[in-house]
Amino acid sequence: QSVLTQPPSVSGAPGQRVTISCTGSSSNIGAGYDVHWYQQLPGTAPKLLIYGNSNRPSGVPDRFSGSKSGTSASLAITGLQAEDEADYYCQSYDSSLSGLKVFGGGTKLTVL
Amino acid sequence: EVQLVESGGGVVQPGGSLRLSCAASGFTFDDYAMHWVRQAPGKGLEWVSLISGDGGSTYYADSVKGRFTISRDNSKNSLYLQMNSLRTEDTALYYCAKDSTAMAPGYYFDYWGQGTLVTVSS
Numbered sequence: 001q002s003v004l005t006q007p008p009s010v011s012g013a014p015g016q017r018v019t020i021s022c023t024g025s026s027s028n029i030g031a032g033y034d035v036h037w038y039q040q041l042p043g044t045a046p047k048l049l050i051y052g053n054s055n056r057p058s059g060v061p062d063r064f065s066g067s068k069s070g071t072s073a074s075l076a077i078t079g080l081q082a083e084d085e086a087d088y089y090c091q092s093y094d095s096s097l098s099g100l101k102v103f104g105g106g107t108k109l110t111v112l
Numbered sequence: 113e114v115q116l117v118e119s120g121g122g123v124v125q126p127g128g129s130l131r132l133s134c135a136a137s138g139f140t141f142d143d144y145a146m147h148w149v150r151q152a153p154g155k156g157l158e159w160v161s162l163i164s165g166d167g168g169s170t171y172y173a174d175s176v177k178g179r180f181t182i183s184r185d186n187s188k189n190s191l192y193l194q195m196n197s198l199r200t201e202d203t204a205l206y207y208c209a210k211d212s213t214a215m216a217p218g219y220y221f222d223y224w225g226q227g228t229l230v231t232v233s234s
C-alpha cells in the first residue's frame with residue numbers, strides 16, 4: 001500500500017489528453033510539500049518529468065504539465081503519442097514517517 | 113553528462129550480505145545528496161536511503177533500518193549501500209539516484225542510474 005495513491009492504469013488514443021491523479025494526505029502533499037513526477041519507459045530507469053509540482057526539466061515536451069491542489073496533484077499529457085506509453089510515478093516528502101521520500105504506486109499509461 | 117553506474121548486485125541467500133556501489137561522473141559529486149531507490153520485480157518504486165553531500169546525514173526507510181548502511185567516498189565520486197541480514201523481500205533492482213540539492217532530506221531525483229539487480233533466494 002503506497003502512501004500516495006495513483007490509479008493503476010489510464011489509457012487514451014493518440015492526440016487525446018489524459019490526466020493521472022496522485023492523492024496524498026495532510027502529512028505529505030496536504031502539508032505543502034512539493035510533488036514530482038517520473039516517467040519509466042519499459043525496461044528503463046525512471047526519468048524526471050516534472051519537479052516542484054509544475055516545472056519541466058530541459059528537454060521535456062510542453063505536452064506534459066503538472067499541478068497541485070490541497071492533498072492531491074495531477075499530471076496531464078496532451079497530444080498523446082505512442083512513445084508516451086510508460087509507467088508514471090508521483091513522489092513527495094512525508095513528515096509523519098521516517099521514510100522521508102514517498103512514491104505513488106505508479107500508473108500504467110496505455111496509448112490505444 | 114551526468115552518469116551513474118551501479119554495480120555489486122547478485123544472488124545471495126537469506127541472511128547474507130551484499131555491497132552495492134555507484135560510480136558517479138559529470139557533476140561535482142560532493143555538492144549533491146544521493147539516494148538508493150529500489151523496485152521489486154513488477155512493482156513500484158520504493159525509496160531506501162539518503163546521504164547528504166558531505167556524508168554527515170543519513171536516513172533510511174523503516175523496511176531497511178538497522179540492516180542497510182549508506183555511505184559515500186567523495187574522493188572517489190562513489191556511493192555505497194552495505195546490505196546485511198538480507199531477506200527475500202529485499203529482492204529488487206536497486207537504483208542510485210542523484211538529488212537536486214546537497215542537504216538532507218533532499219528535494220527530487222534528477223538523475224538515475226540503470227540499476228543493479230539483487231536477488232535474495234535460497
